[in-house]
Amino acid sequence: MDNIDSIDLQILKHLQENSNINIKELAGKLFLTVTPVYERIKRLERDGYIMKYVALLDKKKLNLGMTVFCNVRLKEHAKNVGSNFVKDIVALPEIIECYNIAGDYDFMLKILVEDMSSYQDFVMNKLSTIENIGNTQSVFVMGEIKHSTALAI
Amino acid sequence: MDNIDSIDLQILKHLQENSNINIKELAGKLFLTVTPVYERIKRLERDGYIMKYVALLDKKKLNLGMTVFCNVRLKEHAKNVGSNFVKDIVALPEIIECYNIAGDYDFMLKILVEDMSSYQDFVMNKLSTIENIGNTQSVFVMGEIKHSTALAI
DNA sequence: TTTTTATCAGTATTTATTACTGAACAAAGT
DNA sequence: ACTTTGTTCAGTAATAAATACTGATAAAAA
Numbered sequence: 001m002d003n004i005d006s007i008d009l010q011i012l013k014h015l016q017e018n019s020n021i022n023i024k025e026l027a028g029k030l031f032l033t034v035t036p037v038y039e040r041i042k043r044l045e046r047d048g049y050i051m052k053y054v055a056l057l058d059k060k061k062l063n064l065g066m067t068v069f070c071n072v073r074l075k076e077h078a079k080n081v082g083s084n085f086v087k088d089i090v091a092l093p094e095i096i097e098c099y100n101i102a103g104d105y106d107f108m109l110k111i112l113v114e115d116m117s118s119y120q121d122f123v124m125n126k127l128s129t130i131e132n133i134g135n136t137q138s139v140f141v142m143g144e145i146k147h148s149t150a151l152a153i
Numbered sequence: 154m155d156n157i158d159s160i161d162l163q164i165l166k167h168l169q170e171n172s173n174i175n176i177k178e179l180a181g182k183l184f185l186t187v188t189p190v191y192e193r194i195k196r197l198e199r200d201g202y203i204m205k206y207v208a209l210l211d212k213k214k215l216n217l218g219m220t221v222f223c224n225v226r227l228k229e230h231a232k233n234v235g236s237n238f239v240k241d242i243v244a245l246p247e248i249i250e251c252y253n254i255a256g257d258y259d260f261m262l263k264i265l266v267e268d269m270s271s272y273q274d275f276v277m278n279k280l281s282t283i284e285n286i287g288n289t290q291s292v293f294v295m296g297e298i299k300h301s302t303a304l305a306i
Numbered sequence: 307t308t309t310t311t312a313t314c315a316g317t318a319t320t321t322a323t324t325a326c327t328g329a330a331c332a333a334a335g336t
Numbered sequence: 337a338c339t340t341t342g343t344t345c346a347g348t349a350a351t352a353a354a355t356a357c358t359g360a361t362a363a364a365a366a
Contacts, residue, residue, distance in 0.1 A: 012208070012215075015207070016207055016208050016209070017205075018205060019172065019206045020206040022321085022322060022323090023322075024323095033345070033347075034322090034323085035325095035346065035347080038323075038324070039344085040344095048214060049215065050208045050210060050211075051208075051210065052170075052171060052209050053173040053207070053208050053209070054171065054172050054206070055169050055172040055204075055205075055206050056169070056203070056204045056206070057165055057169055057202060057204065057304055058203075061200075061201060061202050062202065062306050064304055064305070067252070069254070069261065089299060090299050093305030094305050095299060096299075096300075096302075096304075096305075097297075097300050098297075098298035098300075099220070099222075099295075099296065100294070100295045100297075100298060101292050101293065101294055101295060102292065102294075102295055103292050103293070108222065108292070139254050139255065139261070141252045141254055142252075142255055143252065143253035144251075144253075145242060145243070145251035145252065145253060145260070146242060146248060146249075146250055147250050147251075148249050149207055150249075151210055151212060151217055151249075151265060152246030152247050152249075152265065153210075153215050175354085176353075176354070177352095177353075177354095185314075185315090186315050187353090188313095188314065188355095188356095189315085191355070195355095
């Protein structure tokens with residue numbers, strides 16, 4: 001029911017780089033006609049290999065040019081009650097990503113803001129109001145060398 | 154030449170969540186006809202607000218279920234010669250993201266691999282062969298709480 | 307008021323997607 | 337060797353969407 005071949009992989013590889021390519025052109029690259037390519041894409045969507053199609057926007061143009069990684073340690077007594085914390089994190093749109101990590105800290109957040117003063121505002125008025133947060137460590141991004149959404153398939 | 158209004162923002166907000174929405178439906182949500190929405194999207198593409206359209210794939214289904222953040226410190230003498238390092242980083246497809254950071258380490262990499270043994274292979278045979286790398290620290294991701302490509306606009 | 311500019315609606319055209327049908331081929335059983 | 341079954345594909349027709357074009361409306365500037 002649920003296995004993919006090398007043609008599927010090729011299709012995925014193209015779509016994760018540019019999902020606006022039309023099926024005819026994609027079919028040409030794969031030396032096929034539109035029908036099999038169309039049906040394969042639909043199957044890959046149905047089976048969950050393709051989760052969604054999105055537009056990637058320019059952070060800087062939209063005044064979100066500052067990236068900060070924020071490591072978070074929960075209070076000792078709260079280690080097992082992560083669910084409230086998770087709900088609060090998901091609700092904050094500045095937090096683009098949140099990972100439960102191994103090591104010195106419990107969570108790592110990736111945060112996008114306009115500048116340093118908005119980051120200060122975020123930490124002071126939003127992040128710090130989340131209960132159970134023990135302490136945090138901010139790692140500021142000076143430059144973005146590489147940023148891809150494409151998997152190495 | 155280069156300014157956007159609230160309708161543009163609404164369009165961007167929708168497209169970064171689902172770029173496969175058709176213009177007619179999007180126009181309906183914004184109480185407009187297709188033409189202005191179409192023209193606005195084209196302008197947003199031309200002006201670089203929309204960088205690209207991509208399909209987001211399921212990591213786990215494609216056997217890339219392990220995420221590791223790897224902090225890298227360059228050798229002391231190499232602090233100013235980052236360019237070769239950058240070229241090597243960009244060439245490795247397992248490295249999805251790479252940031253130049255402030256703090257204890259020089260760079261932070263986000264790496265996607267299948268499992269621990271492929272990570273070991275990656276560090277041993279690929280990452281460590283890059284010259285000028287001093288030492289590294291791996292932060293393993295146990296769970297992904299939130300992962301969005303959508304900006305808070 | 308007149309001109310200019312920007313934004314929009316409506317429509318026609320082009321292009322892409324989707325649905326449908328049947329052919330070709332391979333694997334498994336008779 | 338010959339069906340049978342299932343899968344993948346090509347070709348074509350139908351549908352739906354994107355794009356191009358024209359002109360109307362309204363707001364801002366002359």
